Structure formats: structure tokens, C-alpha cells
Amino acid sequence: MTARTLRSSSMIIALTGFMGCGKSSVGRELSTLLGLPVVDLDQYIVRKAGRSIADIFAEDGESFFRDLETEALSDLLAGKCTLENVLLRRTPPKQAWVPPSYDAEGGTVFKGTLPRQDNAKESFILSLGGGTIVRPENVRMLKEKCKVFFLRAEMETLKLHLGGDQSQRPLLRSGGFEALLQERAPLYTAAADYIIDIDRLSPMQIAGIIANLVT
Ligand code: S3P
Numbered sequence: 785m786t787a788r789t790l791r792s793s794s795m796i797i798a799l800t801g802f803m804g805c806g807k808s809s810v811g812r813e814l815s816t817l818l819g820l821p822v823v824d825l826d827q828y829i830v831r832k833a834g835r836s837i838a839d840i841f842a843e844d845g846e847s848f849f850r851d852l853e854t855e856a857l858s859d860l861l862a863g864k865c866t867l868e869n870v871l872l873r874r875t876p877p878k879q880a881w882v883p884p885s886y887d888a889e890g891g892t893v894f895k896g897t898l899p900r901q902d903n904a905k906e907s908f909i910l911s912l913g914g915g916t917i918v919r920p921e922n923v924r925m926l927k928e929k930c931k932v933f934f935l936r937a938e939m940e941t942l943k944l945h946l947g948g949d950q951s952q953r954p955l956l957r958s959g960g961f962e963a964l965l966q967e968r969a970p971l972y973t974a975a976a977d978y979i980i981d982i983d984r985l986s987p988m989q990i991a992g993i994i995a996n997l998v999t
Pocket of ligand 1 (some may be wrong): 802803826913916953954
């Protein structure tokens with residue numbers, strides 16, 4: 785597959801995968817590596833709605849949350865909101881920028897350089913919610929506007945990452961983890977441009993793999 789490179793055009797790098805796969809941590813590492821802003825879809829929804837994800841689910845249900853999610857995704861991909869309002873991390877000053885080169889154990893490392901250009905200001909990293917790919921219209925938008933990376937993980941890895949803290953993840957409270965994972969696996973695969981098996985990799989190593997694929 786030919787990736788549009790970040791050097792020659794703008795790109796939205798979307799991270800998808802089940803709850804606990806590390807989308808947010810990988811997004812932060814990738815932001816540092818590539819010098820691009822990172823936006824978290826859930827955080828954007830929370831900011832826009834003025835309520836936590838848990839409260840939205842509890843008060844209005846999953847279907848309402850999905851409506852908000854689709855609207856938020858559409859806003860972000862259509863540039864309807866200023867990135868400044870939704871940034872987790874700001875883009876570093878525009879200049880020739882040399883990302884750090886890591887010698888991470890056994891992982892792919894990013895050793896390139898990414899000259900900052902005007903068109904790079906349109907590029908950003910988008911960390912999706914675990915269920916964003918459930919709605920076909922969301923997948924259509926993602927395919928049209930993004931390079932989608934599926935961070936695929938074994939159930940044991942996900943459970944390890946999630947630990948005991950499931951208070952902010954309403955769908956996990958009711959159990960059914962395995963069934964949900966099975967049901968969604970083909971949806972992640974269908975939405976993805978690239979699939980990365982993340983089980984034995986650190987967020988930094990995963991970010992290195994993605995950086996190599998897009999630059
Ligand atoms: C959900 C995943 C959550 C959040 C919401 C629903 C899902 O995001 O969007 O609780 O349906 O899998 P994370 O994957 O970031 O936890």
C-alpha cells in the first residue's frame with residue numbers, strides 16, 4: 785500500500801482498537817515522534833457535552849453516546865472545530881524538526897527526519913474510541929479522510945492494560961468483554977489501512993512502527 789507521506793501532504797492518522805489497546809498512549813508517543821498534535825475523540829465528546837462518558841451512558845444510553853460520537857468525528861474530520869480547542873498536545877514550533885531516535889529493545893525504531901512544512905499544519909493524530917468503528921457511517925468518514933491503524937491485541941493484553949479500573953468504561957461494567965471483542969474484531973480489520981499486533985510492544989515501539997509507515 786502506498787502511504788501518502790507526511791512530507792508531501794497533510795494526513796490524519798487515526799488509531800483504532802478495543803478498549804485497553806493503548807490508543808491514547810500510542811497517540812502521545814506518536815505526537816512526540818512526528819511533532820504532530822494529537823486529539824482524543826472521547827475527550828472532545830466530553831468537552832463538547834460537558835459530561836463524562838460514564839454520565840452520558842448512564843443518563844442517555846449508548847445510542848445517544850454514538851450519536852455524539854458520530855457528530856464529534858464529523859466535526860473533527862471536516863475541520864469544523866479549531867484544533868486548538870481539542871488538542872491534547874500542541875504542534876512544536878514550525879521548523880526543521882529532528883525526532884528523537886530510539887534504540888528500543890527489539891522494536892522498530894523511527895530514525896527519519898520530518899521537515900516541518902506548511903501543509904503539515906493540517907496533519908494530526910486522532911485517537912478514536914473503541915466503538916467508533918461500530919457505525920458504518922463513521923467508517924466511511926475514516927476511510928475517506930484518514931490513514932487508519934488498528935492496534936490489535938490479545939484479550940489477555942487488553943485485560944492486563946485495563947486492570948481493575950473500569951469506572952470510565954461503561955460497556956465493561958456489564959461484562960461481555962469477550963463477546964464484544966469477538967463481535968468487533970472484523971469491524972476493526974475492515975476499517976484499517978494497517979494492522980499492528982501490539983502484544984509485546986511498548987507504546988513507543990508501536991509509535992515507531994507507525995511513524996515509519998507514514999513518513
Ligand atoms: C467505548 C470505548 C471507550 C469510550 C466509550 C465506548 C467502546 O473508549 O468511547 O466508553 O464502545 O468500546 P476507549 O476505547 O478509549 O476506552
